[in-house]
Each structure stands twice: as C-alpha cells, then as structure tokens.
Amino acid sequence: METRTPLGTVLITGGAGFLGTHIVHHLLSHNLASHIAILSRSPRTPSNLTSFFPTSTISPSDPRISYHPADLSSVSSLSSAFSAISPDLVFHIAAAKSSAPAREQQRTTILGTQNLLAAAKSCAKTKALVYTGSNTAIHPSGTTCIASEDVAVLWTKYDRICGAYTAYGRAKAIADADVRAANSTDLKTVVLRVPIIHGQGSPMIESVAKSIRQSQQNMQIGGNEKMFEFVYAGNAAIACVEAAKFLISEEHPNKAEVEGTAFHITDGTSMKFWDFWRRCCDVAGKPVEEAKIKVLPFWFLRGFASFGEWVVWLGTLGRSRSGFGVSRAEVDYLDEGIWWDISRAKNMLGYQPEVTIEDGIKRGMEWGMRAVK
Numbered sequence: 001m002e003t004r005t006p007l008g009t010v011l012i013t014g015g016a017g018f019l020g021t022h023i024v025h026h027l028l029s030h031n032l033a034s035h036i037a038i039l040s041r042s043p044r045t046p047s048n049l050t051s052f053f054p055t056s057t058i059s060p061s062d063p064r065i066s067y068h069p070a071d072l073s074s075v076s077s078l079s080s081a082f083s084a085i086s087p088d089l090v091f092h093i094a095a096a097k098s099s100a101p102a103r104e105q106q107r108t109t110i111l112g113t114q115n116l117l118a119a120a121k122s123c124a125k126t127k128a129l130v131y132t133g134s135n136t137a138i139h140p141s142g143t144t145c146i147a148s149e150d151v152a153v154l155w156t157k158y159d160r161i162c163g164a165y166t167a168y169g170r171a172k173a174i175a176d177a178d179v180r181a182a183n184s185t186d187l188k189t190v191v192l193r194v195p196i197i198h199g200q201g202s203p204m205i206e207s208v209a210k211s212i213r214q215s216q217q218n219m220q221i222g223g224n225e226k227m228f229e230f231v232y233a234g235n236a237a238i239a240c241v242e243a244a245k246f247l248i249s250e251e252h253p254n255k256a257e258v259e260g261t262a263f264h265i266t267d268g269t270s271m272k273f274w275d276f277w278r279r280c281c282d283v284a285g286k287p288v289e290e291a292k293i294k295v296l297p298f299w300f301l302r303g304f305a306s307f308g309e310w311v312v313w314l315g316t317l318g319r320s321r322s323g324f325g326v327s328r329a330e331v332d333y334l335d336e337g338i339w340w341d342i343s344r345a346k347n348m349l350g351y352q353p354e355v356t357i358e359d360g361i362k363r364g365m366e367w368g369m370r371a372v373k
C-alpha cells in the first residue's frame, strides 16, 4: 500500500541532472514523496546520487524512483509520460545549458516549458508546478543596490539577443513569465529564481577543482569589485519543496500571495566572485596567495572566448559552440554581478537557508576534489 506523504507523486524534469539530483535526495531522505518520476531525454544517469551523496542510504535503484525518457519539445512524449505518471506535483528543473545555441533555448526552455504547462493543465491530478528560474533572466542590474523581485526587469521576447548567454537569459525569462501566467485554479505555479548553484555536482565547483588540479587557481578574470549571489544546491532544493507545500496546501494564509509569484533564493550571504573562488581553494587546502594572483582583463578573455566559439562553430558545421574552455557567456556573467534581497522568500515562504555558504563550499569541494583527478 502507498504511504501518504506531503507531496504525493512528484514528476521532476531534469531530475537526474545536478540540481535535480539534490531535490530527489532531499525528497527521499525526508520521506516527502511517495513516488518520484524523473523525466529527461536520457534519464538513466543514476550515478549522480552515489557520487554526490556517497554516505547516503538513498540508492539510485530506490523503488520509489522511476525513470521516463521524454523530450520536453515533444508534445506526444510528454502526454504519454503524464498518462503513465499522473503526478500530483511537477518540479520543472530541466533547461537547455547556458552555452547552448538560441534554437536549443527556444526548443527546450521556451517551447518545452509551454508544452509541460499544457500537459500539466490537462492532467486532472496535477495541482502544482514549481519552476527553477535564473538570475540570468533579469537584465543586468549592476551591483550598486540590493535588488528585490519588485525591481527586477526581465528580458522579453522583443529584446534582441547577442550570443548564447543572452539567448539563455531571454529563454529563461520567457519561461519564467509563462510559468507565472499559467497560474490558475487548475494549476498553481511558482518561480524560484536562483543564482550560481554550488555544492556537489556543481559545474562551477568542478571548474575550481580543475583549476587546482592544473595549478591555475591563482588566475582571475577581470576585477573583483562586484557582488554576487550563490545558493547551495541543498538550499535550493529546500526552497523548491517549501514552495511546493504552499501550492499544494488547501488553506495556508499566504497561499494567494505565493501563487503565480517569483522568489529570489540564495544562501543569504553575498560575496565577491573571486572571494568565493578563493574560499573554495582554501577549504581544499590550496590557498591562493594574494601576491601570486594573475588578472586577465575582461577585454582579452572576451576576445579569446568569442574566437574559440567561432572556431568550434565553424569546425563542427554549426553543431557546437563550446569554445576553448571558457565561453563568452561566462566572461559576460563575471562582469555583471548580482546583489539580491531574499526577504520575500523569507517572509512569505518561511525560507531559511539551512546550510551556510561556508558549509556548502566544504561539501562541494569535498566532492569536487574527489570527482576531478
């Protein structure tokens, strides 16, 4: 007999990816879901659970997990998945990578989100959808003031894009707006916008670990003046679950204010980017000496990244724009900075980052130094 759990049957798009794995682990280790259906194009990558949580008792073959291959851009494959799973709740985590070209952003992030919303609305059992948005959906604000959700201005479909980074940001913004607009009596929705996610499995932490292995951790791109936000993957997972509980609950007093709303979610500790990077090196036992820091100016890296992307694009006949290890998107990102107020999430959702940024860095680097040889 199925045990009653707060969230019931949960469908997680991208549930075998980085953040998705943290959500799966959080749900199962706290017994919050009776069944977890992981949906992605090729979701059989269960090694993430054991790699991120080596001492956990949750196994990839846990009978509460099922794997469903489906592409978000295919209406028929989503419709079959919803018929088979009949979820109470959807965590929509899947998106095209930030380096993917504009047509992939359109196909997966924009069209895929619209298809998923339609499939969720037409499934009588599905009551709520939580979407992970991104800080890149917001026009760069600079770092002169702390920004709340009220002052955030999102990209729109009318904005011109220039390169993969803005294509990703615009796609995340359109999906963000579509998810909020889809909130209705049949389907309750919420958007959680997250900045750089760190922790076990984080591409960012992997980059720090690689730089240490290659003795290049003292490199710095551009200055170190602007504030950045970070969120430990486990904290982002908790925020997703807390938001879902609101949407599913019948009579919470703040319910109406939460539905169809966007929230900024961070660790609650803003840091300059290279201070975060060096803290990662410190906890890995490879501190960076101030005198040995080598600064590469933004203009140089921008040129190098653009050149690499064009060379790879031409060499692969337009199939890839992966560049020479650093993308133009990453360089632009470092030059912008973000500085967020998370009062809305604290006041309305009762969100509290359970893991401090320091502990998150320790967990991430412990994984990173193990994963990168």
Ligand SMILES: NC(=O)c1ccc[n+]([C@@H]2O[C@H](COP(=O)([O-])OP(=O)(O)OC[C@H]3O[C@@H](n4cnc5c(N)ncnc54)[C@H](OP(=O)(O)O)[C@@H]3O)[C@@H](O)[C@H]2O)c1
Binding pocket: 013, 014, 015, 016, 017, 018, 019, 020, 039, 040, 041, 042, 043, 070, 071, 072, 073, 092, 093, 094, 095, 096, 097, 107, 108, 112, 132, 133, 134, 135, 172, 194, 195, 196, 197, 198, 203
């Ligand atoms: N990582 C960050 O620092 C960061 C920062 C801000 C926001 N975010 C957002 O947070 C979410 C999770 O990010 P992540 O880093 O965990 O991403 P990730 O590891 O790349 O996982 C994304 C998942 O989406 C699935 N996917 C991609 N295209 C798909 C498609 N067409 N149909 C079905 N599934 C598809 C992929 O699985 P398959 O390959 O098997 O399809 C993958 O498991 C994303 O929405 C991202 O935009 C991430």
